[in-house]
Amino acid sequence: MSDLEGALVPAPEFDLALTLGSGQVFHWMPDGAGFLGAIDDVLVRVEPRDGALLVSPGREAALVAHYFALDHDLAQVRESFPANDAALARAADACRGMRLIRQPLWECLATFITSSMKQVAHIRAISLTLRERYGATRTLGAATAFAYPSAARIAALEERDLRDCALGYRAANLLATARAVASGAFSLEAFGRLDRAAAEAALRALPGVGPKVANCVLLFGGGHLAAFPIDVWIERALRTLYFPGRRRPPAAGELRDFAARRFGSYGGYAQQYLFHWMRVASVAET
DNA sequence: CTCCAGGTTCCGG
DNA sequence: CCGGAACATGGA
Numbered sequence: 001m002s003d004l005e006g007a008l009v010p011a012p013e014f015d016l017a018l019t020l021g022s023g024q025v026f027h028w029m030p031d032g033a034g035f036l037g038a039i040d041d042v043l044v045r046v047e048p049r050d051g052a053l054l055v056s057p058g059r060e061a062a063l064v065a066h067y068f069a070l071d072h073d074l075a076q077v078r079e080s081f082p083a084n085d086a087a088l089a090r091a092a093d094a095c096r097g098m099r100l101i102r103q104p105l106w107e108c109l110a111t112f113i114t115s116s117m118k119q120v121a122h123i124r125a126i127s128l129t130l131r132e133r134y135g136a137t138r139t140l141g142a143a144t145a146f147a148y149p150s151a152a153r154i155a156a157l158e159e160r161d162l163r164d165c166a167l168g169y170r171a172a173n174l175l176a177t178a179r180a181v182a183s184g185a186f187s188l189e190a191f192g193r194l195d196r197a198a199a200e201a202a203l204r205a206l207p208g209v210g211p212k213v214a215n216c217v218l219l220f221g222g223g224h225l226a227a228f229p230i231d232v233w234i235e236r237a238l239r240t241l242y243f244p245g246r247r248r249p250p251a252a253g254e255l256r257d258f259a260a261r262r263f264g265s266y267g268g269y270a271q272q273y274l275f276h277w278m279r280v281a282s283v284a285e286t
Numbered sequence: 287c288t289c290c291a292g293g294t295t296c297c298g299g
Numbered sequence: 300c301c302g303g304a305a306c307a308t309g310g311a
Contacts, residue, residue: 117307117308119309121309121310163307166307168306168308169306169307169308170306171307252300253300
């Protein structure tokens with residue numbers, strides 16, 4: 001860490017550690033009182049400083065502010081939630097300062113393809129291995145880290161190479177999707193102009209992308225804040241909070257429709273709060 | 287050893 | 300549309 005002070009970016013109501021630890025993104029490393037990580041191709045160090053974010057010297061403050069979505073109006077997010085939902089209000093309270101960051105689309109898509117049936121620690125390990133082996137090296141002062149490998153880079157590999165990164169059956173899916181992106185069959189630029197339904201359909205056509213991963217990409221990489229990924233934790237949360245004591249638990253379709261109706265245009269935030277709330281509660285039990 | 291993890295796909299009702 | 304089973308890997 002340098003003694004040279006970098007730019008100070010205003011960051012009210014922002015909890016950096018909570019945001020980076022909430023299962024949205026998997027490559028940031030703790031570094032003293034801050035974190036070190038790549039934003040797309042740029043290695044950055046950020047550290048909370050009394051309502052602001054200290055950004056490593058020479059790095060664009062605007063890049064950081066955009067990535068961490070410091071412009072999201074969290075009060076408006078909370079106000080959009082159902083007024084009588086005490087559980088959600090409690091979860092939102094426990095997650096004060098958590099933001100839904102804007103991830104580069106390709107690395108978000110690729111990372112969540114590798115995330116299926118994996119614990120967060122495993123997802124982090126896979127991301128790190130892929131970056132170390134196939135990503136571009138980036139330095140910041142004495143620190144070194146790696147960008148996520150491009151779609152073209154992964155497309156040039158063989159399935160064997162990816163299995164060697166502990167991807168298991170996900171290797172074929174990541175490879176085929178990388179090739180679809182590299183060839184232009186799936187256009188990352190065109191994706192940004194699609195509405196939510198069209199964007200979800202385009203994602204679902206990719207191998208290894210089902211409803212859950214598609215919604216993670218819509219939410220974390222596509223800026224669709226109404227997207228509502230339903231994983232095992234959220235399923236558990238919805239069942240226990242909103243369908244208690246039901247003989248046969250609601251099926252996937254019913255849960256999806258329920259969430260869309262109940263949580264509205266900032267459903268993604270509701271989802272992230274509930275997700276984190278459930279996981280913290282689970283850790284507290286054990 | 288068994289169980290499960292921010293699921294997807296394919297198959298038979 | 301729905302429930303089941305297979306699919307790799309590693310930590311608890």
